[in-house]
Amino acid sequence: MRRVYMDANATTPLLPEVMEAMRPYWMERFGNASSIHLHGQQARASVDRARETLAEFFNCHAAEVVFNSGGTEGDNTAICGLLRPGDHFVTTSIEHSAILEAARRLADKGIETTFVAPRPSGLIDPEEIRRAIRPQTRLISVMLANNETGVLQPIEEIGEITRTGGAFFHIDAVQGAGKINLDVRRFGCHLATISAHKMHGPNGVGAMFVRRGTPIEPLLVGGSHERRRRAGTENVPGIVGFAKAADLAMQSLEDGTIPRLAALRDRLEAGILRIPGTGVNGAQAQRMGAPGPDFRTWESTNPVPRVANTTNIWFDHLEGEALVIALDLKGVAVSGGSACHSGATEPSHVLMAMGLDKTRARASLRFSLLRTTTEADVDYVLQVVPEAVERLRQLSPVVAGTLG
Numbered sequence: 001m002r003r004v005y006m007d008a009n010a011t012t013p014l015l016p017e018v019m020e021a022m023r024p025y026w027m028e029r030f031g032n033a034s035s036i037h038l039h040g041q042q043a044r045a046s047v048d049r050a051r052e053t054l055a056e057f058f059n060c061h062a063a064e065v066v067f068n069s070g071g072t073e074g075d076n077t078a079i080c081g082l083l084r085p086g087d088h089f090v091t092t093s094i095e096h097s098a099i100l101e102a103a104r105r106l107a108d109k110g111i112e113t114t115f116v117a118p119r120p121s122g123l124i125d126p127e128e129i130r131r132a133i134r135p136q137t138r139l140i141s142v143m144l145a146n147n148e149t150g151v152l153q154p155i156e157e158i159g160e161i162t163r164t165g166g167a168f169f170h171i172d173a174v175q176g177a178g179k180i181n182l183d184v185r186r187f188g189c190h191l192a193t194i195s196a197h198k199m200h201g202p203n204g205v206g207a208m209f210v211r212r213g214t215p216i217e218p219l220l221v222g223g224s225h226e227r228r229r230r231a232g233t234e235n236v237p238g239i240v241g242f243a244k245a246a247d248l249a250m251q252s253l254e255d256g257t258i259p260r261l262a263a264l265r266d267r268l269e270a271g272i273l274r275i276p277g278t279g280v281n282g283a284q285a286q287r288m289g290a291p292g293p294d295f296r297t298w299e300s301t302n303p304v305p306r307v308a309n310t311t312n313i314w315f316d317h318l319e320g321e322a323l324v325i326a327l328d329l330k331g332v333a334v335s336g337g338s339a340c341h342s343g344a345t346e347p348s349h350v351l352m353a354m355g356l357d358k359t360r361a362r363a364s365l366r367f368s369l370l371r372t373t374t375e376a377d378v379d380y381v382l383q384v385v386p387e388a389v390e391r392l393r394q395l396s397p398v399v400a401g402t403l404g
Helices: 016-026 040-057 071-080 096-107 126-132 155-165 235-254 259-270 320-329 349-353 359-362 373-393
Strands: 065-068 088-092 112-116 137-143 168-172 191-195 204-211 278-280 312-313 365-368
Touching: 016 235, 040 065, 040 204, 040 235, 065 071, 065 365, 071 096, 071 137, 071 168, 071 204, 088 096, 096 112, 112 126, 126 137, 126 155, 126 359, 137 155, 155 168, 155 373, 259 312, 259 365, 259 373, 320 373, 349 359, 359 365
Parallel strands: 088 112, 088 137, 137 168, 168 191
Antiparallel strands: 065 204, 191 204, 278 312, 312 365
């Protein structure tokens, strides 16, 4: 049976070049990067080179790159490392659970959070961020690209609002990294979080941009690793693999890979939308009244900016989980939402925040393409999905004729 993986926003496989870059560091170059002998010096040099690559990826200084275990640790560090009792925190209701759960935990410590809701399109109106700021607001955190819909947020406008409001600004860039140019200087943020396994790097390694002078407390304490910003022996093989994945991602932003991926996503989306009773979550913008010209003038027919690899589609009169299983039996891997909530009984908090009812939110699937996805992969999915949908609808108690 042919197998097609379209759950890249959950995780991605290592590219062969990444695997080859990591291979020596499991055997021959196994040293601890904190040791002063030759083995340690070799490991330290490799970590330093990787830090330079990630600095280029972020467009920052090498000293502003902190390696860690991934996106959750980075998000938790940004929030718990900056906020103190009495502070006010502003974020959105469509963030990753690493942000939302950290905010809820800090509520017990006297830190109040304002959760800004999105427009029905999935976009955050920058003016809503402005209105949420108080004199006590210390931190604002907004994701770059939503992990479920792929919608790209107006980060630059929010960064400017944050600057004038005097707060620190954190970006969860896990789903945007490697899909768009990640320029922390242009974004105007103080902190940014990325993770290797979302961009064809290894699991268990991530990185943060921490702007010089940002008074962040480490989440993990112990040794003097990472300039005392994150204790723990460096994961040298993972860091080396992350740097290679970042280098390949930067190349893909210049060699036509991203437009090719967007064209495949659009063809997949158009083919699925030929099925009656379907639609895209995060496909159109609503009229907005925000300060930036891009938000003042958009009409309801304008497309929402999304990362190239992602579409989120609802299928009326179906349970999304049943369709995920049916497609998996045909060799197609997709997701009903965030992998962090796999098996949850509640519908997606992202789609609910966008205004979908529980029935439609539960009937929505995310298709997220790998950088290596081919036209033949898309053709196969377009063959399998209509068949699976038709079969499940035949088994549904809802009369199929209501679809028209």
